[in-house]
Amino acid sequence: MQRRRFLHDLSRRAAALALGSLFAAPALRRDARAAQPLPPNGDYPFKLGVASGMPRPDSVVIWTRLAVRPHEPGGGLPDAPIAVRWELADDERFSTGLRSGEFIALPEHAHSVHVEVVGLRSGATFFYRFIAGDVASPIGRTRSAPALDADVSRLRLALASCQHYEQGAFAAHREIAGRDLDLVLFVGDYIYESSNPRYRLRPHEAGTPLTLDAYRARHATYKLDADLRAAHAAHPWLVTWDDHEVENDYAGERSPSDLGVDAFLRRRAAAYKAYFEHMPVSPGVLPTGPAMRIRDRFAWGRLAELWTLDNRQYRGVQPCADGRGAGGRVLAQCDELADESRSMFGADQERWLERGLASSARRWKLLAQATQISDSGVDTPSGRRIYTDGWDGYPAARQRLLRAIAEPRLADVLCLGGDVHRHVAANLRLRANDARSPIVASEFVCSSITSHGLSEAVTTMLRASNPDMLHARSDERGYALIDITSEAASCEFRATPSPAQPDASLSTQAIFHVESGRAGVLRG
Numbered sequence: 001m002q003r004r005r006f007l008h009d010l011s012r013r014a015a016a017l018a019l020g021s022l023f024a025a026p027a028l029r030r031d032a033r034a035a036q037p038l039p040p041n042g043d044y045p046f047k048l049g050v051a052s053g054m055p056r057p058d059s060v061v062i063w064t065r066l067a068v069r070p071h072e073p074g075g076g077l078p079d080a081p082i083a084v085r086w087e088l089a090d091d092e093r094f095s096t097g098l099r100s101g102e103f104i105a106l107p108e109h110a111h112s113v114h115v116e117v118v119g120l121r122s123g124a125t126f127f128y129r130f131i132a133g134d135v136a137s138p139i140g141r142t143r144s145a146p147a148l149d150a151d152v153s154r155l156r157l158a159l160a161s162c163q164h165y166e167q168g169a170f171a172a173h174r175e176i177a178g179r180d181l182d183l184v185l186f187v188g189d190y191i192y193e194s195s196n197p198r199y200r201l202r203p204h205e206a207g208t209p210l211t212l213d214a215y216r217a218r219h220a221t222y223k224l225d226a227d228l229r230a231a232h233a234a235h236p237w238l239v240t241w242d243d244h245e246v247e248n249d250y251a252g253e254r255s256p257s258d259l260g261v262d263a264f265l266r267r268r269a270a271a272y273k274a275y276f277e278h279m280p281v282s283p284g285v286l287p288t289g290p291a292m293r294i295r296d297r298f299a300w301g302r303l304a305e306l307w308t309l310d311n312r313q314y315r316g317v318q319p320c321a322d323g324r325g326a327g328g329r330v331l332a333q334c335d336e337l338a339d340e341s342r343s344m345f346g347a348d349q350e351r352w353l354e355r356g357l358a359s360s361a362r363r364w365k366l367l368a369q370a371t372q373i374s375d376s377g378v379d380t381p382s383g384r385r386i387y388t389d390g391w392d393g394y395p396a397a398r399q400r401l402l403r404a405i406a407e408p409r410l411a412d413v414l415c416l417g418g419d420v421h422r423h424v425a426a427n428l429r430l431r432a433n434d435a436r437s438p439i440v441a442s443e444f445v446c447s448s449i450t451s452h453g454l455s456e457a458v459t460t461m462l463r464a465s466n467p468d469m470l471h472a473r474s475d476e477r478g479y480a481l482i483d484i485t486s487e488a489a490s491c492e493f494r495a496t497p498s499p500a501q502p503d504a505s506l507s508t509q510a511i512f513h514v515e516s517g518r519a520g521v522l523r524g
């Protein structure tokens with residue numbers, strides 16, 4: 001914990017206010033005259049840490065949320081705007097290249113702070129912090145993206161997902177925090193709304209969240225984990241979500257529970273709002289009711305283009321959902337599987353991605369989305385059985401995605417996913433598991449940070465049923481280190497046996513790579 005007296009020089013304060021208003025997004029700005037300083041001598045207000053994200057060649061988003069009692073409604077703070085100073089500099093002592101401003105943290109946004117700092121040097125490292133009253137936050141480190149036309153030699157990222165707080169310690173985040181990385185790419189299940197008493201090593205703060213205050217408290221529980229805070233403070237993050245940020249197996253406007261559409265959309269609005277308030281995303285994506293744009297597109301010089309995709313908000317209901325509003329099932333056959341109109345991304349996002357892929361001039365095209373794209377059905381004596389919540393339940397949408405890669409003859413498309421709680425390296429073909437069908441793209445899926453995986457018996461059947469899946473292991477938790485150069489993309493699966501203990505260390509489970517110009521994953 002670091003504390004520092006802040007000089008209350010009136011003219012500096014006025015200059016900072018002017019600067020801050022340049023950087024604050026209009027949606028989050030409010031008349032600064034109403035803002036109060038943090039009440040003095042209170043509890044530490046930066047318990048939830050600091051974070052950064054969405055790096056662009058000239059900007060990055062820095063985040064914090066003020067809360068002295070993070071599980072309480074209002075975070076234990078007055079129901080009033082609070083002035084927060086932000087600083088970003090080239091060095092940890094904040095002595096060179098200092099930029100600063102003031103942000104007015106609003107109670108209606110849980111006193112969260114999202115500042116898009118613009119006008120930055122590209123491809124550079126920065127340090128940032130926040131000051132409220134006389135208290136300074138921890139210092140975070142971040143990076144801007146390289147210039148769009150830069151000949152970048154390397155992109156290193158940690159691919160992670162599925163961090164059920166109750167099911168283990170965040171040892172993987174401790175390792176991620178200590179790595180030399182450009183990015184953390186988190187592809188969903190950042191929080192879990194639900195519990196499984198069988199695997200509960202440390203409890204959530206309360207039962208299943210349904211309201212905004214309850215989702216805020218759930219996010220606070222996760223951010224109170226020191227290893228997760230360290231991973232945020234060490235690197236900029238790119239994020240997308242899966243289902244557990246709202247409710248397991250939800251599909252668009254439909255809930256698998258008894259909630260009708262209107263009630264579910266109110267719940268989704270609360271969950272998206274709490275997600276926004278706790279993540280280092282641009283102030284411009286502040287949700288409107290139950291809608292929030294999480295999909296985005298990023299570039300890393302001429303080396304790579306990366307799409308963060310949304311598998312949940314716009315998807316059609318899972319096929320043959322068995323009388324419920326939505327929900328995944330294991331099944332062998334169902335007429336709705338053949339329905340061409342069913343979509344995982346929704347029509348708009350499909351078109352946006354298809355156009356983006358076709359027009360991309362960058363070498364590597366990275367598709368970051370929540371789950372495994374390659375087939376993961378299991379052959380049984382009564383036929384092949386699939387789980388309908390994943391891409392196997394959306395076969396026509398998967399064909400459209402693969403054709404959007406194959407028809408323009410795109411090389412170097414690498415799909416990055418999570419959700420399935422197993423490390424996976426797989427080939428993607430237009431006709432899955434058919435060696436005569438050419439490989440059109442490569443896929444790496446990361447295991448979970450903590451969430452429990454399938455039994456090894458099932459995973460063994462999975463491997464035997466899918467020759468395209470060159471690697472699949474469900475018995476260890478971890479993340480994937482992805483290292484991209486112009487020649488190759490390599491993937492090192494880092495892992496620890498489940499459940500992760502607080503002092504667990506990770507080791508390398510397997511290494512795969514993809515050569516530029518030749519789709520397909522290769523061992524070693």
Ligand SMILES: [Fe+2]
Nearest residue numbers: 162189419451
């Ligand atoms: Fe998960």
